[in-house]
Amino acid sequence: MDLDTLSARLSALEQSGLGAIRAAGDPDALDAVHVAYLGRRGELKTLLGGIGALPGPDRPKVGAIGNAVREALEAALEARRRELGAAALDARLAREAVDVTLPGRPVRRGSLHPLIETNREIARIFGQFGFVVYEGPEVETDVRNFQALNIPPDHPARDLWDTLYTDVPGYLLRTHTSPGQIHVMQRAAPPIRALLPGRCFRYEAVDASHGFEFFQVEGLMVDEGTTMADLRGLLDAFAQAMFGRGRPTRFRPGYYPFTEPSVAFDVQCVVCDGRGCASCKRTGWMTILGAGMVHPVVLRNGGLDPERYQGFAFGLGTDRIAILRYGIDDIRMFLENDLRFLEQF
Amino acid sequence: MRVPLSWLGDYVDVDLTPEALADRLTLLGMEVQGIERRGIDWQRVVVGELLTVEPHPGSDHLLVTTVRTGPAEPVLTVLTGASNVAAGQRVPVAVPGAVLPGGRRIEVTRMAGRESQGMLCSGDELGLTTDADGILILPPDAPVGVAMADLFGDVVLDVDVKPNRGDALSLIGLAREVAAATGARVRWPEIALEETGPAVESRVAVEVLDERLCPRFVARLVDGVTVGPSSLRVQARLTAAGVRPVSNVVDASNYVMLELGKPTHTFDAAGIAGGRIVVRPARTGERLETLDHVVRDLTPETLLIADPAGPLSIAGVMGGASSEVGMATRTVVIESAVFDPVAIRRAAHHYALRSEASLRFEKGQETRLARIGADRVAQLVAAWAGGSVAPGRVDTAPAEPEPARLPFRPSRVSGLLGTTIRVDAIRDLLARVDVRTEPARPGDVVPVATGFPGVPLDGAAAAEALVAIVPTHRRDMEIEADVTEEVARVLGYDRVPGRLPETPMPEYRPDPRRTVDDVRDALAGRGLDEVVTHALVGPLDHERIGIAGDDPATIRVTNPLSAEHSQLRRSLLPGLVRVLVENERQRRVDLSLFEIGHVHDLVDGVPVERAVLGILLAGDQAGVAWNQAARPADLWEVRGLVTALCARLGALRPTAARPGTVASYEHPGRTATLLVAGPDGGVDAVLGRVFQPHPAYLEAAEVRSTHVAVALLDLDVLQAAIPAVRRYVPFPRVPAVERDLAIVVGDGTAAGEVERVVRDAAAPLLRTLRLFDVYAGAPLAPGERSLAFRLTLQSPERTLTDEEIDATVGRVVDALRTRLGAHIRA
Numbered sequence A: 001m002d003l004d005t006l007s008a009r010l011s012a013l014e015q016s017g018l019g020a021i022r023a024a025g026d027p028d029a030l031d032a033v034h035v036a037y038l039g040r041r042g043e044l045k046t047l048l049g050g051i052g053a054l055p056g057p058d059r060p061k062v063g064a065i066g067n068a069v070r071e072a073l074e075a076a077l078e079a080r081r082r083e084l085g086a087a088a089l090d091a092r093l094a095r096e097a098v099d100v101t102l103p104g105r106p107v108r109r110g111s112l113h114p115l116i117e118t119n120r121e122i123a124r125i126f127g128q129f130g131f132v133v134y135e136g137p138e139v140e141t142d143v144r145n146f147q148a149l150n151i152p153p154d155h156p157a158r159d160l161w162d163t164l165y166t167d168v169p170g171y172l173l174r175t176h177t178s179p180g181q182i183h184v185m186q187r188a189a190p191p192i193r194a195l196l197p198g199r200c201f202r203y204e205a206v207d208a209s210h211g212f213e214f215f216q217v218e219g220l221m222v223d224e225g226t227t228m229a230d231l232r233g234l235l236d237a238f239a240q241a242m243f244g245r246g247r248p249t250r251f252r253p254g255y256y257p258f259t260e261p262s263v264a265f266d267v268q269c270v271v272c273d274g275r276g277c278a279s280c281k282r283t284g285w286m287t288i289l290g291a292g293m294v295h296p297v298v299l300r301n302g303g304l305d306p307e308r309y310q311g312f313a314f315g316l317g318t319d320r321i322a323i324l325r326y327g328i329d330d331i332r333m334f335l336e337n338d339l340r341f342l343e344q345f
Numbered sequence B: 001m002r003v004p005l006s007w008l009g010d011y012v013d014v015d016l017t018p019e020a021l022a023d024r025l026t027l028l029g030m031e032v033q034g035i036e037r038r039g040i041d042w043q044r045v046v047v048g049e050l051l052t053v054e055p056h057p058g059s060d061h062l063l064v065t066t067v068r069t070g071p072a073e074p075v076l077t078v079l080t081g082a083s084n085v086a087a088g089q090r091v092p093v094a095v096p097g098a099v100l101p102g103g104r105r106i107e108v109t110r111m112a113g114r115e116s117q118g119m120l121c122s123g124d125e126l127g128l129t130t131d132a133d134g135i136l137i138l139p140p141d142a143p144v145g146v147a148m149a150d151l152f153g154d155v156v157l158d159v160d161v162k163p164n165r166g167d168a169l170s171l172i173g174l175a176r177e178v179a180a181a182t183g184a185r186v187r188w189p190e191i192a193l194e195e196t197g198p199a200v201e202s203r204v205a206v207e208v209l210d211e212r213l214c215p216r217f218v219a220r221l222v223d224g225v226t227v228g229p230s231s232l233r234v235q236a237r238l239t240a241a242g243v244r245p246v247s248n249v250v251d252a253s254n255y256v257m258l259e260l261g262k263p264t265h266t267f268d269a270a271g272i273a274g275g276r277i278v279v280r281p282a283r284t285g286e287r288l289e290t291l292d293h294v295v296r297d298l299t300p301e302t303l304l305i306a307d308p309a310g311p312l313s314i315a316g317v318m319g320g321a322s323s324e325v326g327m328a329t330r331t332v333v334i335e336s337a338v339f340d341p342v343a344i345r346r347a348a349h350h351y352a353l354r355s356e357a358s359l360r361f362e363k364g365q366e367t368r369l370a371r372i373g374a375d376r377v378a379q380l381v382a383a384w385a386g387g388s389v390a391p392g393r394v395d396t397a398p399a400e401p402e403p404a405r406l407p408f409r410p411s412r413v414s415g416l417l418g419t420t421i422r423v424d425a426i427r428d429l430l431a432r433v434d435v436r437t438e439p440a441r442p443g444d445v446v447p448v449a450t451g452f453p454g455v456p457l458d459g460a461a462a463a464e465a466l467v468a469i470v471p472t473h474r475r476d477m478e479i480e481a482d483v484t485e486e487v488a489r490v491l492g493y494d495r496v497p498g499r500l501p502e503t504p505m506p507e508y509r510p511d512p513r514r515t516v517d518d519v520r521d522a523l524a525g526r527g528l529d530e531v532v533t534h535a536l537v538g539p540l541d542h543e544r545i546g547i548a549g550d551d552p553a554t555i556r557v558t559n560p561l562s563a564e565h566s567q568l569r570r571s572l573l574p575g576l577v578r579v580l581v582e583n584e585r586q587r588r589v590d591l592s593l594f595e596i597g598h599v600h601d602l603v604d605g606v607p608v609e610r611a612v613l614g615i616l617l618a619g620d621q622a623g624v625a626w627n628q629a630a631r632p633a634d635l636w637e638v639r640g641l642v643t644a645l646c647a648r649l650g651a652l653r654p655t656a657a658r659p660g661t662v663a664s665y666e667h668p669g670r671t672a673t674l675l676v677a678g679p680d681g682g683v684d685a686v687l688g689r690v691f692q693p694h695p696a697y698l699e700a701a702e703v704r705s706t707h708v709a710v711a712l713l714d715l716d717v718l719q720a721a722i723p724a725v726r727r728y729v730p731f732p733r734v735p736a737v738e739r740d741l742a743i744v745v746g747d748g749t750a751a752g753e754v755e756r757v758v759r760d761a762a763a764p765l766l767r768t769l770r771l772f773d774v775y776a777g778a779p780l781a782p783g784e785r786s787l788a789f790r791l792t793l794q795s796p797e798r799t800l801t802d803e804e805i806d807a808t809v810g811r812v813v814d815a816l817r818t819r820l821g822a823h824i825r826a
């Protein structure tokens, strides 16, 4: 075999190999082509085996041609392999396609009760001003619920709280969180900044705005020189945090036997922005809490000297705040626990 | 207190709209809770003159009248069923098209064949008086054709007078408040009496047995009265103020109660034996028929007005029938007394007879009003019912106290309010509520807290202090802070500036709600809905969970609103089940709920509260969908939830044990007690129970779902099991080894026991233990089951040798055999 013949055959081999590579339809066929042309017993090796019969000076030429053929085939193999891989992936992706508009697998969302969340929010806001949380019992003594709060037995102010009494002598269901003031003063020394959230009870017929069980948060701050201006400042900050910046507030006189002076704290009606509506009885204001400077007798009963210490207390109705916050029109929803209600929180 | 503004105008001039007046009073502490416009709903009701009144030919109870309602108006023919009308009278006529209170429309109608062009109105139909029996007969000078609303319309303010301000439960008291707000002057009614005949002492004698219960008793006598209805004006005023007109004599008493805040009582003198009145406590066995014609057994705590023959009335609460003023009464004895507020309050409560009078008595009465009230009632009785007032008064304690001196420090007023108010401003503000001020003297004592010693003023302090001269009607002003309140409310609370406190912060205190909130967040995060149920439940709720109605550990409400809410809950279960039932009624049957609340027990006579976490799962827990199968709630679901919750909170893994006893509401085969290691690693504490409720309980509670699972956990135990600080434990870098053991035990051996034995024996190399299969059946013998556990063994420091692994497994196998009689399945 001479040089030209060998060259021609190598060229033919390249052409047939490239054709076989193009014709290979899957990775297995491509591998077979690889083995057939470039394998240890492949056609290229076999052809180049005849190199020894050539004259010495022709051998390197044939070697160079052979290498070029190999590289061309290998490059074509690699390109075809990538082509086939991409096609296979495309086919798989096509097979895996789904209706992406089908709904996701159901996961229960869960909810937190709006009353308890409102209590937490109240505690968060006052917590920023150093108020710490205490707890008092739901079943209270008459002494702490009334007497220590400057409401002796047979005091006409008892009419302000329609009380549920228990069959345990001396105990009743607390009508407000205010007995917590006594608990805190007896447990902690000034400076005191305390919050007492809790469930309260009253003998009250149930309607859209009344219930016999409801929640309150009591606030108490006592130190030398705590003033009503401090109370006003904190309540204003609270109203801003809870009902938005710039909402007007006002103090007006109130009455509680355990504060002197006593005030009611109003915020501009969140329903009508002060224009007057049914929710605010056309006054443009909504009372959100009662407050006042702790009565000196209550300080005394808490073990503090009213000549030295003064402070304020307030009682927030959690239900009322929650109603305003979430736009609920009937407080009975809170204890009915209808899922259609709960799922909104 | 209902305040007709036309009446209030007798005592003070008001140049404000009702709304503006209401606002001023509210900002002064007299909260106006409503403004009622009386007459606004008398549309097209006018004064008419009856021209003729004749029987209806076709009816024996109807009258045919003709009415003139104005010179230019046609004469109307109006039929009426009332019989008190006569030609010449003036009456209210609702002409066709009129609308009466309640939205009742008046049109031309036919009655027994005759046309009626409108309606003659009773006082009750207009809400003007309470008389519904006859047509309202107007005064003869009522101008024909004028709208009734223009003549008798009024604006009534509903003022919430606080319990400490009994003095303001009166028109004169509220006139004082108006004056304080506007600077107007208060006009007292002119009280002038013409006295004739024998002196009162010759007709009436009064003896008070206990002056503490009746510090003052004033009596007057009016002779020769003619009892009848009061004038329309008086009736309209009383009705507007919410008091039912009775007769001119009784109305005079009620009128003065509203005018001056002084409750009085009028007796028919003929009913007082010998004219001798004795004020004394009731004697055991005494009875009295009160004005409401109920015969009442009197208790010895009851203060009585009596005569030598027996009780006449319950002092300050209600009169007696035997001395009631009636049509035949000729002579009236007026009682105007001051009683012990507590005695009156107790009696009013005891007999459930709380009245306008008792409400005022129990707030305390100004002493001098006893005299003034007696005079005023006598004046009005004589004016309205005729007769002559007997000269003088019987008065058991004529001395009247001077205004009280109340030393106070202006600096404290400013110091409490947090804003500086000048001393002369303080004096001016107090003057507006009739509180004069004068300089204090050394030795004056500032009352700081009622019932505690005051602060004496030395020379320097006295020089800066003032004394408030408190008018006798202000019984509420006792201490220095009360002066501050007066200053603040007259000044206006909006003058108190708002600022954030600059005083020291309190010590750090751990938030007791922290764990509760962590639990709530964790459970809501796992898809549970938080509920809040009633702390008050019913006996039936308790009986269903096996707590008898008379269980001594149940705390009961003695005055419940309903039996359904009459006991403090001993368990959260009834409330949670109720939520389930209510939602099932709304076709919401797949629920996962939790509640954190207190349960109550009576322990050794003392109420004890425990915080409890209740979880209730019902129905499908997975959320069945096109790509997900349902997973009905069961014991394992709730157990897994509790395990995950404990792990999330950092608490030790609770272990389950078969319960010693099973409650009636628990499924006997599907109830586990959960235990956690005690806080100091000591004895296990009972965390609570996980269970499926007993089917009989679910049925009794009307639950529809048969797939319900519950956890009731003691929150204090859970909290104690949570470490204060979580410590990081380095995880071993060396490979772990897994060994599976199929442990064959008898049916009676609980998996929890097996697990416990494995854990004990495999320590300290055991890192995790997982039960991955439970099998019963061939080739196992009947009564046997196989529990397949995967043990992961690992040393913190190094790779375990085969010998170490085999030794651990060997210990486990030995322990299982010796302690539980178990063997390993090959």
Ligand SMILES: [Zn+2]
Pocket: A269, A270, A271, A272, A273, A274, A275, A276, A277, A278, A279, A280, A281, A282, A284, A285
């Ligand atoms: Zn509004």
